[in-house]
Amino acid sequence: MQLFLPVEEDSNGKLLINLSDVDPPTRRIIAGNVGQLAEIKFDDGRHITIDQRKKIFALLGEIDQWTGNFTMDITERQMKQLFISEKGLDEEFSFSDCSLKLASEFIEFLIGTCFEYDIPFAGKTLDAIREQYGWDMFCIKYHRCMICNQPADIAHVHAVGIGRDRNHISHIGNYVMALCRRHHQEQHRVGIKSFMKENQLKGVKVTPEIAKMLKLGNWQQEQGQNLRFINAE
Known part of the structure; x- marks a missing residue:
């Protein structure tokens, strides 16, 4: 049996294993092995933690x-x-x-x-x-909410400004997030700074590769491609 349990220290300097999150059947197994040897591993900073x-x-x-x-x-x-x-x-x-x-x-x-x-x-x-490196990037790529993993849209951390068309400007260097509708509405309700602090979000910085993947703004022009407009008349 392999368990991940917090180790605490009491006032006398003794190390104690906290079993508060262990289910009753497992507790009974542990109680039946009191006095037996158990293997304990601590992180050494070099190997898997x-x-x-x-x-x-x-x-x-x-x-x-x-x-x-x-x-x-x-x-x-x-x-x-x-x-x-x-x-x-x-x-x-x-x-x-x-x-x-x-x-x-x-x-x-x-x-x-x-x-x-x-x-x-x-x-x-x-x-x-959620705190794992790469999580935010996967959420952006697959359009899943960074908070709850529900289907999401791409939200912009910084507003593009009044009178500017986000479909025709460069987004490179700006930050984006993947948020479901509920969390996107919450972001607008509480404000971007409070929302990001509360949910420990940093956003993903838009690179040329990300702009192309998400088709953000004038990504084709950033890639050196010329746009062709067809007259609909």
């Missing part, structure tokens, strides 16, 4: 249910093989001692897989991965 491992297993769990495997070992092996093939790696890797960088890349790969195949995220999984 506990938080990364938690995200990986949460994402694998979502993929496992969606595929109908219902066997985590099979799903883990399948996703590892796909990742190794895509990255051109020479050997297998382990979630117990792989590098921070590899773990982060694998998490991004799993998130990308979920977006590509429209695999839903459970609430706890969504909370765990």
Whole structure:
């Protein structure tokens, strides 16, 4: 059994394991093993962290249910093989001692897989991965809300200004977000600064590549393409 639990220190300097989030059946198993040896791992800053491992297993769990495997070992092996093939790696890797960088890349790969195949995220999984590097970019690419992962439109962090047509100006250097209708309305209601602070959003800076992907403003002219207008008369 593998658990991710917070370690706390009491007033006497003793380290305690907090079981408040553990379900009753698991608590009974733990209680039945009091006095036995248990393996405890702490982050050393070089290898995969506990938080990364938690995200990986949460994402694998979502993929496992969606595929109908219902066997985590099979799903883990399948996703590892796909990742190794895509990255051109020479050997297998382990979630117990792989590098921070590899773990982060694998998490991004799993998130990308979920977006590509429209695999839903459970609430706890969504909370765990929203801060992951690359999340905002996936939301922009697949038009999913950065907050709740519902279908979304592209929202502009900064207004384009009165009298300016956003379809004919350059958006490069500006910031955009992917927001569902509910959160977009909330953004207008509370104001952009309060909204972004409350939801810990930074937005995605528009590059020429992003402008082309989202077809923002005069992206074709930014790409050096000449527009042809056809007279409709």
